Amino acid sequence: PTMLGTAAAALLGMVMFGGAAVAADPVTLKLGYSLPATSHYGVGAQAFADALAEKTDGRFKVEMFPSNALGGEREMIEGAQFGTIDLVVTSTGPVGNFVPETLVFDIPFLFRDYAHARGVLDGEIGQEVLDKFPERGLIALAWAENGFRHLTNSKQAVTEPEDVKGLKIRTMQNDVHMRAFTTLGALPTPMAFPEVFTALQQHTIDGQENPIPVIVSGNFAQVQKYLSLTGHVYSPALFIMAPSRWEELSDEDKAAFKAAAKIGANAMRKQVETFEADGIAKLEAAGMTVVEHPDKARFLEELKPAYAEYEKRFDPELIKRIRDWK
Numbered sequence: 001p002t003m004l005g006t007a008a009a010a011l012l013g014m015v016m017f018g019g020a021a022v023a024a025d026p027v028t029l030k031l032g033y034s035l036p037a038t039s040h041y042g043v044g045a046q047a048f049a050d051a052l053a054e055k056t057d058g059r060f061k062v063e064m065f066p067s068n069a070l071g072g073e074r075e076m077i078e079g080a081q082f083g084t085i086d087l088v089v090t091s092t093g094p095v096g097n098f099v100p101e102t103l104v105f106d107i108p109f110l111f112r113d114y115a116h117a118r119g120v121l122d123g124e125i126g127q128e129v130l131d132k133f134p135e136r137g138l139i140a141l142a143w144a145e146n147g148f149r150h151l152t153n154s155k156q157a158v159t160e161p162e163d164v165k166g167l168k169i170r171t172m173q174n175d176v177h178m179r180a181f182t183t184l185g186a187l188p189t190p191m192a193f194p195e196v197f198t199a200l201q202q203h204t205i206d207g208q209e210n211p212i213p214v215i216v217s218g219n220f221a222q223v224q225k226y227l228s229l230t231g232h233v234y235s236p237a238l239f240i241m242a243p244s245r246w247e248e249l250s251d252e253d254k255a256a257f258k259a260a261a262k263i264g265a266n267a268m269r270k271q272v273e274t275f276e277a278d279g280i281a282k283l284e285a286a287g288m289t290v291v292e293h294p295d296k297a298r299f300l301e302e303l304k305p306a307y308a309e310y311e312k313r314f315d316p317e318l319i320k321r322i323r324d325w326k
Ligand code: EAX
Pocket: 034, 035, 073, 090, 091, 093, 146, 172, 192, 193, 209, 210, 211, 214, 235
């Protein structure tokens, strides 16, 4: 086309769209998570925001609220249900209180390793669970990752299940986890994450359990002497969205949000690996005593009564499908 033709077409375009659709300010969405911007959550959230901007030509902008600025994970999920928070990157710790189908993944020693956990979540079982969210007033865009959880405490090195007896351990607000610690003779104390550091510092609890990336990002070495690499449970994370926001999107934008969340989740998983590669050395350098090989066989043995209960609570076929995944 001639220059005049192009200019005329541009002018016509502006008239047709009233200038509004073309020059509109981006829609700003609030995204909350519980760790600092430098954490795996921050890296995943940023990768999501960048991918979303790219896929939607900058029509959506994500405003970040790291470090519990919008509350603990349970509160943020409630915020997404109410539509006061648009997006949440959260561990699944408290998610079982909203979508009970997620709780099966909280069974201790269910997953062998990262490949197993990621494979199950990204496959048909993971999709079946994601599909349960809308009926509970939430949209789950993608599975992400927090990591395998390990035990820290201020009292003693934990090698055998007996070493856990009597320890006051903060757990997430998750009764599958709590059942496991009760069975081991510990005193589980459910608590929102933002309160954990202070509670450890003031010795109202003796210990807590979290993945290496959280123990590092949360500076727990300042308040915990012993780290035991129990890897007792895999902790998934999720990109969650407010249904009120989701329903406003076109089908094309919905696909863009899901694809961007997948990119964010992959970045988060990569960052978990990066933190795990040098995290333990960092924690040792910060003064922690590390038990690298706690007696896993004995923990499994002591947990038998808890497993009997899980088999009643969850579909044993589903547990078997997860365990047998290859
Ligand atoms: O999502 O509550 C927890 O222990 C979580 O692992 C932490 O907030 C990261």
